[in-house]
Amino acid sequence: MRKLIAALAVAATLTGISGCGGNDDVDIAYVTMYVANTGKLELHREPDKNSEVITDLDAGTAVSYIKDSRNGFSEVAYNGDVGYVMATYLSRALPDGSEAKQPETSATVPMDDSGYYIPTNPVPSDIVSNETDAGIDGYIAAVIRPAYYDVENNIADYSEKQTENGSEWYKSDILYKRMINAGKGNSNLTRCYYYADNGGVRQLSFALMYDENYEYRLYFKDNKLIRWVTPEGGTYNKPESDTAKLLASMAVGEGGI
Numbered sequence: 467m468r469k470l471i472a473a474l475a476v477a478a479t480l481t482g483i484s485g486c487g488g489n490d491d492v493d494i495a496y497v498t499m500y501v502a503n504t505g506k507l508e509l510h511r512e513p514d515k516n517s518e519v520i521t522d523l524d525a526g527t528a529v530s531y532i533k534d535s536r537n538g539f540s541e542v543a544y545n546g547d548v549g550y551v552m553a554t555y556l557s558r559a560l561p562d563g564s565e566a567k568q569p570e571t572s573a574t575v576p577m578d579d580s581g582y583y584i585p586t587n588p589v590p591s592d593i594v595s596n597e598t599d600a601g602i603d604g605y606i607a608a609v610i611r612p613a614y615y616d617v618e619n620n621i622a623d624y625s626e627k628q629t630e631n632g633s634e635w636y637k638s639d640i641l642y643k644r645m646i647n648a649g650k651g652n653s654n655l656t657r658c659y660y661y662a663d664n665g666g667v668r669q670l671s672f673a674l675m676y677d678e679n680y681e682y683r684l685y686f687k688d689n690k691l692i693r694w695v696t697p698e699g700g701t702y703n704k705p706e707s708d709t710a711k712l713l714a715s716m717a718v719g720e721g722g723i
Contacts, residue, residue: 498528498529498530498531498558499528499529499530499531499540499542499556499557499558500526500527500528500529500556500557500558500559500560501523501524501525501526501529501551501555501556501557502525502526502555502556502557502559503554503555503557504525504555505524505525506522506523506524506525507522507523507525507527507551507552507555508522508523508551509521509522509523509542509544509547509549509550509551510539510549510550510551511549511550512550513535513536513537513539513541513550514537514539514550515537515552517550520547520549521544521545521547523544523551526560527544529542529543529544529551529556530542530543530544531556532548532698533696533707533709534553534706534707535550538552538553538554539551539552539553540552540553540556542556548698592690593690593691593711593714593715593718594690594691594692594704594706594710594711594714595687595688595690595691595692595704596704597687597692597703597704599703602685602692602693602703605687605692606685606692606693609662609663609664609671609687610660610662610671610672610685612662613642613660613661613662613671613672614660614671614672616642617635617642617643617660621635623637624636624637624642624643625637629644631646631647631650631651632644632645632646632647632650633645640668641661641668641723642660642661643658643659643660643661644658644659644661644720644721645657645658645659646658646659646720648677651716651720653675653716654677655675655676655677655680655682656675656676656677657673657674657716657717657720657721658673658674658675659672659673659717659720659721660672660673660674661723664687664688668723669686669688669689669722669723670686670689670717670718670721670722670723671685671686671687672684672685672686673686673713673714673717673721675713675717679697680697681697682694682695682696682697682713683695684710684713684714684717686714686717686718689718689722690714691704691705691710691711691714692704693705694707694710694713694714
């Protein structure tokens, strides 16, 4: 329920999403991890051992790992709930040593045959900007949001060009938006990339990646990620998550000009 409410709230804050085309009925795939080295593990509402306990997880219980959190917790999804467990009690292998299995869902970021994120030799660390929080807020307000809303609210004023993987929108031969359809490239997400001028240089400014159930928002400056918003509505400046870096790397690769 928490994920559904958050997803609806995120969708309600952005107008013009339909301009990116229809969504495919696919689900996101997180890495499966297992409860290990303990008989029972508490799934907490917050990353705090004193917070509400949603349920107890037995040894061997499979959860969907989302990301590392604070206080030694990891954020996970289990049986429709999103909560937090102590990271030291999670393992990619079952307690009996057997190999972890990939959830039966569609991968939305590159994964290898065993279901783990493909490292990009390694996950790029320089994809994330060191902008200050205040600078990020100001840049998004002054540059990114106006460019996004102008193209989405006035899409009829732009010339659409069909491409092999989707569509592009131009005005006076200047690219303002690129859409890559779900299933094209390395992702089952629909990806929409938006462009703005930064110091007279045309560059990627915003990426919206989504399917029927989930949505990621990534904000860029100088082709570096300055902020990302997760499907659960979490907002992170200068994110350290491997998932954020992988999606940002894909966005710069597909959406760069």
